[in-house]
Amino acid sequence: VLSMGHASMLLYSLLHLTEVRAVNKDYETPGEVSVPLDSIKSFRQLDSRCPGHPEYRWTSGVETTTGPLGQGVATSVGMASARQWLAARYNRPGFENLFDFNVYAMCGDGCMMEGISNEAASLAGHLRLSNLCWIYDNNHITIEGNTSLAFSDDVATRFIGYGWNVTRVGDANDLDMLCRAFDTFLSTNDRPTLIIVDSHIGYGAPNKQDTSGAHGEALGEDEIRLAKRNYGWPEDKKFYVPDGVYDHFRQGIGRRGKQLRDDWFTQIGEYRKHYPELAEELFRMQHRQLPEGWDRNLPEFPADPKGLATRESSAKVLNAVAKNIPWFIGGAADLAPSTKTRLTFEDAGDFSAENYAGRNFHFGIREHAMGAIVNGMSLVKVRPFGSGFFTFVDYMRGSLRLSALMELPVIYVFTHDSIGLGEDGPTHQPIEHLAHMRSMPGLIVIRPADANEVTEAWKVILQLHHAPAVLVLCRQSVPTIDRAKYGPAAGLTRGAYVLTDTSGTDPEVILIGTGS
Incomplete structure (x- = not known):
């Protein structure tokens, strides 16, 4: 994960040198290289495979979209959490390392200043x-x-306080020291690791090194020539790859990566022989498919003029589908009793350091991190949901927008959808929020009007493969509509439907409404 997404060329150059292959949306590998040299030459230009910030789906080898600082590191927490869950569920005797991957995130001073990194x-x-x-x-x-203008945190002490293992590399060019730092991480089995690497921005550029001039603008032809001179590099060559470099990468990272991939697929083939049901689960999960019978036992609600709150009916549907979809996990930002998003069936359990197999994820009061963490979970192919009060969607808008940009099938459950929320007052009353959500490209927003529309909404949302969805629910009771008298709730699948119509004459007034 390259959390400081503005340094994207670091990633693109490695993807080019390692000759990572392009993959399409159907997980097929056509064969072409993901980042050819021509794409690097058109860096930050329209339609280039090397946009200004890394974009998931657009450039194969980019494992998450980054750009807004702090999002990448928070997303990495979701990836790491999902791996722990996968290992707890699918690793079995003889296959203890089926899921044993580590998650690395590169971050910078900006990420450390952003609040989301602290939450995560x-x-x-x-x-x-x-x-x-x-x-x-x-x-x-x-x-x-210089960061001294606005930032003087003792980052090491801060992370020690978070319960992290912290190590430091005093020189970014000291490969032996870097290797020792990574060995420390690999030998630590009870906490995450932060490696602080002291470096010089614009290293080798005599007039720009250690200045903001090397951060937000091009060095310029003259400075680049001087930097090349410092490196002993041919000053007149551009996009120069010396003889032997491609072979070095092919025989190093390329060969190791291919071997690891081949070994894993061999292992999963053996796993299927020993644990066919779990292997089938994995296949469906990794291909964004749903299990057979995923929609069985979904509740149907009788007509009732008193009815119930849509958050209450959602709780019933949520628990029904979660029992049928083993890789469906999630939780709330400390609001599950209010948003009704706790999984209550037997063996659902709580995800924790003592029980990574739990399916109730406690995000704490960390809405912004929650949004990024569920993105990370989705990138590892589990099906996550996150929940909170609708008014607090403002705290996680950046993460939610990345869900839409990445076309991730993340589910957001927001309740207390209007002024009808009790005594909390205007700070908790979402007024403009529905319009905000509906204006976001690529985001599916559903605000059901009664209990049976809630069931239909969950059916629609769970069948999304390449889009996040927001389910907006109410706190107060609303009538359960008599479907023998009015249009069927399945009309929700069309986005809008006629509930009741005039009897053969043109209407004088058309009433359109959503939700509560």
């Missing part, structure tokens, strides 16, 4: 995610100048 680091430490490593490029420079 706190939770990662609490969960003791020993498969998570953040590498902090500590170069002390941001766009405006």
